[in-house]
Amino acid sequence: GENVEQHPSTLSVQEGDSAVIKCTYSDSASNYFPWYKQELGKRPQLIIDIRSNVGEKKDQRIAVTLNKTAKHFSLHITETQPEDSAVYFCAAAYQAGTALIFGKGTTLSVSS
């Protein structure tokens, strides 16, 4: 089955810096890669996703890149703010409707 590795497990940045979180997946058939943000005490929520027919997707300060050949994808957050502090999870699924397999999460801390 699918296996998703996520790095780093913790990341500390200064406000205004950029943050990058990387994930690799094992199943080359996977074609859907979402990112979820979980604030302390709250449920995970989707922040951005990408499908395998696209190499990059942006939404304001957040971007995701996908390298299908290398089987890795990354989350980029620019101009970080304290409210970006949370746990971020990457995930992969090999077709629409199949279960998402999650990475172990990255705790991002943004200090002002």
Added chain:
Amino acid sequence: DVKVTQSSRYLVKRTGEKVFLECVQDMDHENMFWYRQDPGLGLRLIYFSYDVKMKEKGDIPEGYSVSREKKERFSLILESASTNQTSMYLCASREPGLVTDTQYFGPGTRLTVL
């Protein structure tokens, strides 16, 4: 606005008890999932269901079973609770689409087994 609700936010049970965790979604989603979340281990898939009365094992199904008799409700059952099942349990539902596959999570049930 999609709503996924779980029957309890906090639950304390004793070893050996049978435990039922209930999840209800109001968006007529076909797919529903149960994950457990532990520090450092992320979200691990226990069971999922594609439709009523259908179920599939996830990565860690041992010690759990599920039931889906109605489309909106997906139950997780701990047949005989053990201390290593102390965890946060998250239910989710999802409707696959061509553009996005947003998975919505419930608020979670923090289960403590004594």
